[in-house]
Amino acid sequence: MIHESVIIGNNINLGENIVIEENVTIGDNVKIGNNVIIKTNTKIGNNVTINDLTVLGKNTSTNKKMARKPSNSQEPLIIEDNVIIGCNCVIYRSVILKKGVFVGDLSSIRENVTIGEDSIVGRSVIVENKTFIGKRVTIQTGCYITADMEIEDEVFFGPCCSTSNDKYMGMGNYKHQGPIVKKGAKIGNNATLLPGIVIGENSIVGAGTVVTKNVPSNKTIVGNPGRTLE
Amino acid sequence: MIHESVIIGNNINLGENIVIEENVTIGDNVKIGNNVIIKTNTKIGNNVTINDLTVLGKNTSTNKKMARKPSNSQEPLIIEDNVIIGCNCVIYRSVILKKGVFVGDLSSIRENVTIGEDSIVGRSVIVENKTFIGKRVTIQTGCYITADMEIEDEVFFGPCCSTSNDKYMGMGNYKHQGPIVKKGAKIGNNATLLPGIVIGENSIVGAGTVVTKNVPSNKTIVGNPGRTLE
Amino acid sequence: MIHESVIIGNNINLGENIVIEENVTIGDNVKIGNNVIIKTNTKIGNNVTINDLTVLGKNTSTNKKMARKPSNSQEPLIIEDNVIIGCNCVIYRSVILKKGVFVGDLSSIRENVTIGEDSIVGRSVIVENKTFIGKRVTIQTGCYITADMEIEDEVFFGPCCSTSNDKYMGMGNYKHQGPIVKKGAKIGNNATLLPGIVIGENSIVGAGTVVTKNVPSNKTIVGNPGRTLE
Numbered sequence: 264m265i266h267e268s269v270i271i272g273n274n275i276n277l278g279e280n281i282v283i284e285e286n287v288t289i290g291d292n293v294k295i296g297n298n299v300i301i302k303t304n305t306k307i308g309n310n311v312t313i314n315d316l317t318v319l320g321k322n323t324s325t326n327k328k329m330a331r332k333p334s335n336s337q338e339p340l341i342i343e344d345n346v347i348i349g350c351n352c353v354i355y356r357s358v359i360l361k362k363g364v365f366v367g368d369l370s371s372i373r374e375n376v377t378i379g380e381d382s383i384v385g386r387s388v389i390v391e392n393k394t395f396i397g398k399r400v401t402i403q404t405g406c407y408i409t410a411d412m413e414i415e416d417e418v419f420f421g422p423c424c425s426t427s428n429d430k431y432m433g434m435g436n437y438k439h440q441g442p443i444v445k446k447g448a449k450i451g452n453n454a455t456l457l458p459g460i461v462i463g464e465n466s467i468v469g470a471g472t473v474v475t476k477n478v479p480s481n482k483t484i485v486g487n488p489g490r491t492l493e
Numbered sequence: 494m495i496h497e498s499v500i501i502g503n504n505i506n507l508g509e510n511i512v513i514e515e516n517v518t519i520g521d522n523v524k525i526g527n528n529v530i531i532k533t534n535t536k537i538g539n540n541v542t543i544n545d546l547t548v549l550g551k552n553t554s555t556n557k558k559m560a561r562k563p564s565n566s567q568e569p570l571i572i573e574d575n576v577i578i579g580c581n582c583v584i585y586r587s588v589i590l591k592k593g594v595f596v597g598d599l600s601s602i603r604e605n606v607t608i609g610e611d612s613i614v615g616r617s618v619i620v621e622n623k624t625f626i627g628k629r630v631t632i633q634t635g636c637y638i639t640a641d642m643e644i645e646d647e648v649f650f651g652p653c654c655s656t657s658n659d660k661y662m663g664m665g666n667y668k669h670q671g672p673i674v675k676k677g678a679k680i681g682n683n684a685t686l687l688p689g690i691v692i693g694e695n696s697i698v699g700a701g702t703v704v705t706k707n708v709p710s711n712k713t714i715v716g717n718p719g720r721t722l723e
Numbered sequence: 724m725i726h727e728s729v730i731i732g733n734n735i736n737l738g739e740n741i742v743i744e745e746n747v748t749i750g751d752n753v754k755i756g757n758n759v760i761i762k763t764n765t766k767i768g769n770n771v772t773i774n775d776l777t778v779l780g781k782n783t784s785t786n787k788k789m790a791r792k793p794s795n796s797q798e799p800l801i802i803e804d805n806v807i808i809g810c811n812c813v814i815y816r817s818v819i820l821k822k823g824v825f826v827g828d829l830s831s832i833r834e835n836v837t838i839g840e841d842s843i844v845g846r847s848v849i850v851e852n853k854t855f856i857g858k859r860v861t862i863q864t865g866c867y868i869t870a871d872m873e874i875e876d877e878v879f880f881g882p883c884c885s886t887s888n889d890k891y892m893g894m895g896n897y898k899h900q901g902p903i904v905k906k907g908a909k910i911g912n913n914a915t916l917l918p919g920i921v922i923g924e925n926s927i928v929g930a931g932t933v934v935t936k937n938v939p940s941n942k943t944i945v946g947n948p949g950r951t952l953e
Binding site (some may be wrong): 264272280282298316318321322324325326327328329344351353365369371388389391407409423427428432433434453457473475487488 | 526544545582613629679683715716717
Binding site (some may be wrong): 279345348364369374391401421423452453485487 | 729740778788813829870883887892893913935
């Protein structure tokens with residue numbers, strides 16, 4: 264079912280069982296796989312590939328227990344030119360995927376997120392809301408990128424890294440702040456970053472490290488709790 | 494394809510390409526997304542939302558190598574009022590989701606599990622079989638909740654926590670027992686809980702902690718192996 | 724949509740909204756769920772079950788930033804007899820699943836991977852490209868199996884283990900090498916294995932251990948960094 268208000272460019276390859284809702288716009292040379300669902304107002308550029316069984320432009324939802332209600336943003340999902348999105352992904356409204364971004368299979372990206380040019384979001388990666396990701400960033404498979412996080416250009420996350428933004432674990436009205444990862448920093452696989460810590464420019468976090476405090480620029484940190492090597 | 498035996502209430506919003514099998518019952522004010530598959534006998538209450546590409550009421554399966562054959566329970570999946578289920582989820586038979594439960598995208602819940610009122614199961618969370626989860630529990634994104642686990646009311650799991658239930662790692666006929674997490678305990682992100690350990694009431698497990706023994710009530714534990722702070 | 728060139732055996736159970744592309748062959752007694760997508764040239768044996776919303780035989784893709792371009796292998800996906808594949812999985816071309824393999828829901832397996840007879844790949848497991856997995860291996864839920872890894876027969880991975888293959892984290896042309904896990908080794912939940920390390924035969928890695936160097940046969944290693952117990 265493609266809504267009559269949808270605007271589609273030239274040289275489009277559409278799969279089976281697709282649903283495209285009202286006011287979606289799609290550029291030229293776009294490939295959309297089978298069983299893809301594209302929600303209202305989503306904007307897709309040129310030379311984009313969306314693989315099978317993916318949902319684009321999902322609205323936020325909530326239950327009684329959730330302390331922080333998701334903003335009911337009415338901004339659309341914007342997918343710029345040359346973006347590739349995998350199979351079985353879920354990408355929300357109010358997300359901007361800049362030119363050349365790659366999103367792997369089974370990934371999910373919440374609302375109010377921007378991902379910079381040519382960055383890679385690996386398979387099964389989860390990105391929470393209100394997080395900013397720079398250009399040429401690599402986030403490898405299985406990483407969890409929390410809300411309220413800042414990731415500068417050319418940062419590298421190895422697989423399965425975990426981050427958090429809530430120091431008091433659901434107890435109160437503390438301002439949530441995810442980690443801030445400065446330009447060119449590299450985070451080893453399965454590292455754990457605590458709320459609000461800063462990883463300095465070009466610093467290295469060893470695999471499996473639990474980072475409980477700030478790391479200066481150009482340093483290496485390892486262990487649990489993490490200790491900076493001199 | 495909606496089987497002729499299906500009973501559907503008033504004010505229903507159905508997506509495209511839906512499959513609903515025999516003897517399913519659906520209450521009033523229910524929204525079912527595109528490409529949703531609802532298996533035999535599933536019972537859905539009022540004011541429920543099921544998002545796109547989700548499977549409800551899946552049967553268990555097994556291969557030759559599996560030591561523990563899944564029970565071939567014939568109980569249906571029961572989804573009570575005001576439940577919200579995300580996109581691309583897989584929820585098995587013999588599960589009860591109590592009123593107001595929230596299940597995030599890309600999550601999976603195995604058979605013989607009960608989840609209490611208003612609890613939150615985050616995105617990409619996996620819950621294994623024979624586990625009991627209380628009321629107003631928060632299980633954040635990417636957690637792995639093993640089989641044979643007990644989680645009491647108001648427990649909080651930060652993102653990416655890992656649990657296990659098999660002390661001998663597939664070697665023998667040891668009774669499997671997952672961790673027991675008492676009321677109000679809080680588990681930091683990417684913590685590791687070993688088989689059978691008990692986390693006491695209102696205790697706090699620091700992010701990245703490896704918990705190898707019981708934690709008394711009202712204590713904090715950190716490190717690898719975890720040490721209780723005095 | 725089933726392409727006219729598809730060859731299908733006897734006693735087949737097909738779901739709704741299926742897409743089967745050209746030159747696929749399917750044996751006898753096969754069950755294919757709803758919304759399953761089977762790409763060009765995939766070969767499926769006898770007594771195979773493919774559950775709902777799964778993609779088989781996906782092609783690789785890449786963006787500008789990726790250092791290692793995926794090989795554009797033209798080998799098909801081969802699924803041997805008695806294999807079971809869960810819901811919402813994504814399995815690439817150039818994969819061989821040997822007889823009796825079990826793949827859980829929401830899992831993904833990249834190209835140039837072989838998985839041996841009767842092995843188990845749990846739910847939400849990710850297997851990267853160019854990795855070899857032996858017979859009767861158990862990889863529990865949520866594990867991340869990196870590229871260029873060797874896993875011998877009867878190895879056991881507990882849930883949520885993480886591995887990596889790139890010592891320099893995206894910096895250069897270093898030869899990538901994942902961990903090598905010898906016959907019968909057992910890896911505890913949420914363990915972290917660094918690039919190129921060898922886990923000896925029948926050795927045990929404790930839950931939450933960060934393994935930074937080789938482990939001899941028949942040893943146990945625990946902690947962060949991991950220390951071998953005498």
